[in-house]
Amino acid sequence: MSRPLARYLNRVESRSILSDEERGALLAIDAPLKRFNARWDLVRPGDDTNFACLVEEGLVGRAEVFAGGSRNTTALYIPGDMADLHSVAVPRAAWVITALTDCAIYQVPHEALRKVASRYPGVGLALWRDTIADASIMSKWISVISRKDTRARIAHLLCEFSIRMGAAMGGGRSTFDLPLTHEQLSEVVGATTVHLGRIFKSLRDAGIVTTDRRRVTVLDRDQLARIAQFDSEYLLLDPTPT
Amino acid sequence: MSRPLARYLNRVESRSILSDEERGALLAIDAPLKRFNARWDLVRPGDDTNFACLVEEGLVGRAEVFAGGSRNTTALYIPGDMADLHSVAVPRAAWVITALTDCAIYQVPHEALRKVASRYPGVGLALWRDTIADASIMSKWISVISRKDTRARIAHLLCEFSIRMGAAMGGGRSTFDLPLTHEQLSEVVGATTVHLGRIFKSLRDAGIVTTDRRRVTVLDRDQLARIAQFDSEYLLLDPTPT
DNA sequence: CGCAGCTTTGAGAATCCTCAACTATTGTGG
């Protein structure tokens, strides 16, 4: 008796308070586990899906695709995240969901999620809330990239990532995997790989972080937060009663 | 018998197909109409609201506030938009909702919306879908500001605005009000007022738009769309069956 | 008329990009 949504339930419960019944209804949902190689597109623009992608292992990104094919990543999803929960309400994708690393994905049927959401309005609200957390992160990120330089953007990304990884894995990690190439990070941060590399170097030189084979260690958390003017409020990590 | 949500119903029905019953349930909701002066904050970070702000008249913005008080606008809301529909699921705001111009707002009780949503799952899905459209706009905007210059950002904003105004008011308008100061626009576009002014001038000089007392006329829609690489797909304006 | 807020213009500086070459790391087949 495997319970595909076990990890996602943790995620949901970091933001919503559920009853035993609601919890049980989510855990009862079954979903096939699939594996994908890095760079594989899980969902492409125009696709009409009937399942949502729950990340079990690896890193998944959401990106906008421009005419010409260049991409810009607008969300990062870590294990426990439902990468395109949106698709439950809007099955036709306008963006790309991509495997940024090798990953394992539960394909959770929309049907099942909708059924649980309509039977238990509290779950519906919790799922809605989850997409709002995603929106809140985007809103914050818009303000960061439209007003801050690359240094602050990277700092903000690292602060956010370390907290999100911490919430998912337990404990605020100062060392965490960030298994993305500079190329991929540049698509997140909105800078060229060259400039990104320079700024990373300057952060290392300043003794604020170290990087080793795509593993990041934050040496000076306070200064990193100061550079980013980071305030974690927007991550909506206080559970709200349903 | 006034029906505060009449206009919002149009908005919802541009994205979702509702039954007569569901339509009636939304129209039956009552809400007080309030007026606010430009620059008034309707909701501030940390506020716990029990109503959502339905824009009846005027322009409303959502902004992130940095330590120090500087703001960055991450969404514009026009008449017919529910400015902080999010608050139905997440009552505690992490951002500011501001009156960008003098405006009239229906304060729609969360209670009523939640009740309708839980009684009619189709309405719940439609509301959820509405916040996803908001998210889709943000995702697109992230890609625009992280990869395009100010010229393209402005072009994109104008394209989007003209379509959204058109959908709300009927017919794709090539002339529309954009009653924002350069100061306010710069907080949307992520540029200084100085630079924004220069680029606007260059767009005027190129014969692409004209501006007259905060009224914009698009003279060359094709070229504007080309500059912005605009594709309206992300606005999610095809109704999805519930 | 005169003030207050908004917009335009100018000039120098900072950030970031582009192109290009070079080094380091990772992966693969022998």
Place this chain on the structure above:
DNA sequence: CCACAATAGTTGAGGATTCTCAAAGCTGCG
């Protein structure tokens, strides 16, 4: 385990975009 190829990261230099600071025109309104 090595050699080699492919991918990823670093460094340098010149140029484009955008910012900052500062001052001069506008516009609307009391």
